Amino acid sequence: MRDNIKLIKVREAIHADNDAMADRLREELKASRTCLINLMSSPGAGKTSLLLQTTAALKEKLRMAVIEADIDSTVDAELIAASGIEAIQLQTGGFCHLDVPMVRQGLDSLDIGKLDLIFIENVGNLVCPAEFDTGAALNVMILSVPEGDDKPLKYPLMFSKCDVLIVNKIDYLETPLTDFNLAAMEKRVRKINGTIQIFPVSCRTGQGIGDWTDWLYRRISVQ
């Protein structure tokens, strides 16, 4: 570290008794053979776009629904519902993440026994959602190319907690607008998460979506 930087550690322990509830929910969903996926990212990285692409690719094979978390609007749920997929809108009223009681409120409005796959679109935030287990079987995050390849250094908890990393907006890599280095980013991620699955995609062009949905379908089929 350079001499002219002073380093001050501001520590705050974050406690959650949410974990036992999450384990219980996971068991219930496993018993009904319903896979719950918690999708997280920064604002604007492409969560809703990924859900639209993913549900379009799998809708002949799987029965799906989406629980949308949004602070105030219903923009995302409108888009999902317009595509023919059942959507529940949770308005968090300013809350920065979802926990198990909030997810349960969403699930209570769904007929879980008739669903193979439920997506939670978490609040757009790389910090708080990483701290709270939602009861999901799979944690999936999106990093979009314009955000930069240094994000694993800055939000290590999120990258360490996820089973899958979708790298979205890879069509930006072909322009001079960004110096994002995919190999360098992957190296940074794998240093903190040795088992993470990484799928580079463009939700705009559809590139790479098949690799992700094939993997997801196989993963769900063997549950």
Add this chain to the structure above:
Amino acid sequence: MRDNIKLIKVREAIHADNDAMADRLREELKASRTCLINLMSSPGAGKTSLLLQTTAALKEKLRMAVIEADIDSTVDAELIAASGIEAIQLQTGGFCHLDVPMVRQGLDSLDIGKLDLIFIENVGNLVCPAEFDTGAALNVMILSVPEGDDKPLKYPLMFSKCDVLIVNKIDYLETPLTDFNLAAMEKRVRKINGTIQIFPVSCRTGQGIGDWTDWLYRRISVQ
């Protein structure tokens, strides 16, 4: 709202006794004629890039320092310090926003009386930082073009709290990669914040930076 969306409101009141401390800090800084600016955005929107451009443009005229908040790394403070500007790194250890006691820890390491302008680079997050007054005289946020023009609908508190909106990465507007509509976004912002100053810029090319730094210099000079 469409028929096939169910709406559930998850409310949680967020209390903060931070406001009185913020007012006190603002008075102290005013008395020493030091302007404190709180810079907020999503991860990867360009906070550090904007600080590098802004301090480069103003360094002959103003005495400046930067307080960097980061969960874990010192990446941003290293960049600022390398440009010759004094940088304080606050490591928040997982905390999702800055409050007044944290900002004070940073300020205690600076010689405030000798500084005209201090920037706080808040945690990359459009949710939590909007809830906590830092004691800054000016709240500035960045929205970057790849995040999408719908963000004022989704993070209204942040847009309503800020004095200045920097729209970064406007060089992306010239490509087919994004359908971001600057006029539509401005209209959405002005509906929730009638007095906000908006500066479209590209920190990569320097476009628009002069308009922002000229405005900022005038604003500080008349304090």
